[in-house]
Amino acid sequence: MAEPILRATGLAKMFGGLAAVRDVSLALWPNQVHAVIGPNGAGKTTLINLLSGDLAPSAGTVIFEGEDIAGQALDRIARRGIARAYQRTNIFAEFSAFENCRLAAQARRQQAIRLFRPARAYRAINEAAERALALAGLEACAAMRADALSHGEQRQLELAMALATQPTLLLLDEPLAGMGPEEAVRIASLIARLAESHAILLVEHDMDAVFNVAATVTVMVDGTVLASGSPAAIRANVAVQAAYLGEAAA
Amino acid sequence: MNRRGLQAVLVIGLAVLIALPVFAGKYDLDLAAKIMIMAIFAMSLDLLVGIAGMVSLGHAAFFGVGAYALYLLSPEYGAANLIVSLPVAVAAAAVAALIIGLLVLRVSGVYFIMVTLAFGEMFYYYATGARWLGGSDGAYIYQRPQIALVDLGKGHAFYFLVLIALAASYMFLHILAHSPFGHALRGIRGNEHRMRSLGFATARYKLIAFVIAGALAGLAGYFDAAQFGVVNPELFGWRLSGAVLMMVILGGMGRVHGAILGAAVLVLLENFLGDLTTHWLLPMGLFIIAAVLLLPRGLADPAAIWRTIRERRVG
Secondary structure: OOOOOEEEEEEEEEEOOEEEEEEEEEEEOOOOEEEEEOOOOOOHHHHHHHHHOOOOOOEEEEEEOOEEOOOOOHHHHHHHOEEEEOOOOOOOOOOEHHHHHHHHHHHHHHHHOOOOOOHHHOHHHHHHHHHHHHHOOOHHHOOOEHHHOOHHHHHHHHHHHHHHOOOOEEEEEOOOOOOOHHHHHHHHHHHHHHOOOOEEEEEOOOHHHHHHHOOEEEEEEOOEEEEEEOHHHHHHOHHHHHHHHHHHHO | OOHHHHHHHHHHHHHHHHHHHHHOOHHHHHHHHHHHHHHHHHHHHHHHHHHOOOOOOOOHHHHHHHHHHHHHHOOOOOOOEHHHHHHHHHHHHHHHHHHHHHHHOOOOOHHHHHHHHHHHHHHHHHHHHOHHHOHHHOEEOOOOOEEOOEEOOOOOHHHHHHHHHHHHHHHHHHHHHOOHHHHHHHHHHHHHHHHHHHOOOHHHHHHHHHHHHHHHHHHHHHHHHHHHOEEOHHHHOHHHHHHHHHHHHHHOOOOHHHHHHHHHHHHHHHHHHHHHOOOOHHHHHHHHHHHHHHOOOOOOOOOHHHHHHHHHHHO
């Protein structure tokens, strides 16, 4: 495990004259959760956008499995095995939960897709979709239309779709946001379980969840990295306490 | 309407169309053939508009290519070879759709509407000035295509060939819509960015859909030219593109059988009102406004009319 699965170096994103992200470097390792925390506007979501290909970085490199993917097309990066769950739920409302996952599972097998077989006839795709649904705890809602699911279930579906693409790296943007306490515990333990087989970048506000599952925590403030280290080191870091954890840590 | 009901209606409709030559006269059969041709055209556009979410206002361009292909393949006073000219016309429309698709699919939404409209008009104006295409007056095709024992100019051969083409086009699009490819197109209509973030090369999916739709529109144009024996630049024009879009909307977007209904209603209405009054566009317009208000999901979902009325009353 000498090589990280993804190494970003000197990443920057300028919006006009404003630097949303500047000089961010981080390494993501297989089977580990790397958490990114920081106040609103710190550039956490922009960072995810740069890694996923939603945005092209203004500067810097992103080496994923030995190749620089910075600035590559969104769908190409996804097909390499980087899946993203969005902060704002981004599902297909008129499809059932299962169909949402099946569509996601289909994305990695486009070469195998022929035009003239019904979608339900593809076993490998269906199985991947079912597995993802079960992992996210949505088996019971498989046949329900996505827009009929509760808010928490939609968040779970967002995660299930990312899983259904069978990625090696998961970029999770506040997966616990808006969830009830029970669902949040469930998803937090799912993330811990997923870390056994995936590299995970986790942006999250829920501090307890972050410090429990993360091997590394990076703190961002004003678009750049304030500190990075083990959860214990971050908790003890004076600059972090002052800038971010504030009264909660005091 | 549930699936069983729909299947029953489709089978009955097919049976009626097969039996029609027994009890209908030439005028009615010609009208039925015209409806079926427009239905193929409308279904092809529904693949773009209703399934993939790409609203094109230039779809007649490919209809025109299919029609003019037959003209160019017909000897001056003889009949074109059916087995050669039909596939060539469809292929020509597909190639035109491939080239135009590569250009117009760079934009989406309102810009897509504008750019497709512009390309349709480009074809129109080119045809009005092109001698080899007959210029603004168009040109005649004196004999319908034929091959061996099949002569589209005799008996009911033309009618039945168009019916077979309609049924085949419907099956083709129905299967396509339920394949993974069709699901991906629906996903693209819902949220293209999300589809890309899942890993779909959406541009390729849209281009394939555009080419298939163009090819089918070319097939309809070929039959149109064969039926009426004449081509003119109007076949490329925005009026026809608009009319076929109306058929799709009226029939109910995204439901292939809806496009058939939309085509039937619009062609019949035009025919009926045109006999009644020279100002037929006025009642036609009123009808379309009423249909859109009462049937927001189109003729494909007639039950919606009662729901709509009830909701209006409650609201």
